[in-house]
Each structure stands twice: as C-alpha cells, then as structure tokens.
Amino acid sequence: MYVIYINDRPLTLRAEGEAGQYPDQAPETHLTARYSGKRKSLLNYADTLEKGSPKVTSIELTAPDLDALWADFRSHYKWVEAAGGVVTHRNNGRQLFIYRRGFWDLPKGKIDDGEDRPAAALREVCEETGLREVELGRALPTTYHTYRGSKRRILKPTYWFAMTTGQEELVPETGEDILRAEWRTVAEVLGSHDPIYENLRDLLRQIGTD
Structure with missing residues (x-):
C-alpha cells in the first residue's frame, strides 16, 4: 500500500x-x-x-x-528523494519538532547526489536544529507527498529514521525559514490544534503505536 x-x-x-x-x-x-x-x-x-x-x-x-x-x-512525476529524523531526547523522552512556514514539522531535507539515506537524514537534522551528537536508530515508515515544480509535477518520498541525542540546546536554521525548534511529545503535538502536515500526522500516529 x-x-x-x-x-x-x-x-x-x-x-x-x-x-x-x-x-x-x-x-x-x-x-x-x-x-x-x-x-x-x-x-x-x-x-x-x-x-x-x-x-x-x-x-x-x-x-x-x-x-x-x-x-x-x-511515471507522471519527477522523483525527488528526501530524508529526515524523529529525534528523541534520552533524558526527557521528548521529540524534536521545528516550526517552519506556519506548520510544525520534523527536520528533513533533500538527499544530495551520492549521499545515502541515513547520512542525509543525520546531516539535515544537524543542519536544521544545531545538534552535533546524534545517534542513528531504525528506519521508520516512508512518507510521500507531491507538489508542482516549474516544469513537472514532483513526487517526494521522505525516508525517516529514529534518532536519539543527549543534547538539550537547539539552534533553528533561520536561513531555511525555521523559526523555532522545541522538544515536545508526539502525544502533545497530535492532541493539540497546532498546524501540522497530514502526512506527518500519519507518520506520528504510526510510530506512536509501535
């Protein structure tokens, strides 16, 4: 499916x-x-x-x-791959969320040429949140969404990975329109009325019951 x-x-x-x-x-x-x-x-x-x-x-x-x-x-879409992480803090058990362009989101970004998925996910998490010591965990379900490019329709799969860290301080990458980076729980985010993309809501529901 x-x-x-x-x-x-x-x-x-x-x-x-x-x-x-x-x-x-x-x-x-x-x-x-x-x-x-x-x-x-x-x-x-x-x-x-x-x-x-x-x-x-x-x-x-x-x-x-x-x-x-x-x-x-x-066949109707250009395939553009991305990777990201669901980061859990080892001490407080909370997850890392970012606030970008009016929505709560998870750190992620496009995979560079020659880069593998886990490496891309770790790089994007560190670049977007200021974390430096992040441990890679298991692969999570992949999400898919589409958007219109300048010439073609784009289909973007995002490969997600569980991650952990002991670092507390976060530095949002404002150059990527990230206004805030915070430690929150999945239950808190899903239980609130805060705006979040539906594909991420689906992902969080799945990992929340794992």
Whole structure:
C-alpha cells in the first residue's frame, strides 16, 4: 500500500483485497475506485485532490497488480528523494519538532547526489536544529507527498529514521525559514490544534503505536 499526500489530502494505492486504514476519512467525501489501467486517468484523481474540493477529501484506488499501479502513478512525476529524523531526547523522552512556514514539522531535507539515506537524514537534522551528537536508530515508515515544480509535477518520498541525542540546546536554521525548534511529545503535538502536515500526522500516529 502507498499513501501519497496531494494538497495535504491522501491518495491511497492498494492491491485488491488488501485492507485499508482510514479511521479519520469521512465516508461522504471519500472516493474509492478500481484503476482502469489508463495511466492518464491517474492525473484526474490527482487533480481532484489538488483543487481542494470539499466534495472529495480522500481517494483510494485499487488494482490487481499494485506494483503496476505504482509504476504508472510514478511515471507522471519527477522523483525527488528526501530524508529526515524523529529525534528523541534520552533524558526527557521528548521529540524534536521545528516550526517552519506556519506548520510544525520534523527536520528533513533533500538527499544530495551520492549521499545515502541515513547520512542525509543525520546531516539535515544537524543542519536544521544545531545538534552535533546524534545517534542513528531504525528506519521508520516512508512518507510521500507531491507538489508542482516549474516544469513537472514532483513526487517526494521522505525516508525517516529514529534518532536519539543527549543534547538539550537547539539552534533553528533561520536561513531555511525555521523559526523555532522545541522538544515536545508526539502525544502533545497530535492532541493539540497546532498546524501540522497530514502526512506527518500519519507518520506520528504510526510510530506512536509501535
């Protein structure tokens, strides 16, 4: 199963017979359809979510061959990889969040040419938050979201890793529009009304129950 966030709304691709997970999606605005095999039709579904219509807030597409559906969907997008971290403080058990462009976020960034995912995740966390001593942990679920580039649609997978540190002081990278960096708990962030991207909310829910 793949869940891609388009305009902060989920497009789920899954194999026929595979169970879906949609506890927060209103049934009256959730569209489920079987993929016809026509690649161009996938853009129609993406455009529906991009336009932000209140009539359709989530879409689920099924197909007998999930790999083929995923390949067809990816063919419409330029693939731009990113990596980031969910950092937990060893002493207080809190996680590291940053506030950027009106949303609470997690430190992440584009993977450089020749750089592997774990190294990119560590680099971005250190650059964006001022941490220097960070220990890499296990890989976490990958998130996907799209946006419009100057010439093409972009599909960005972000590879997440659990991390730990004993450092307390944080220095937000203001050059990257990061206004604040704070130690908060996942439960606190999810339980508040603070703005956070839905793909990150989904990720935090998953790791909160691990």
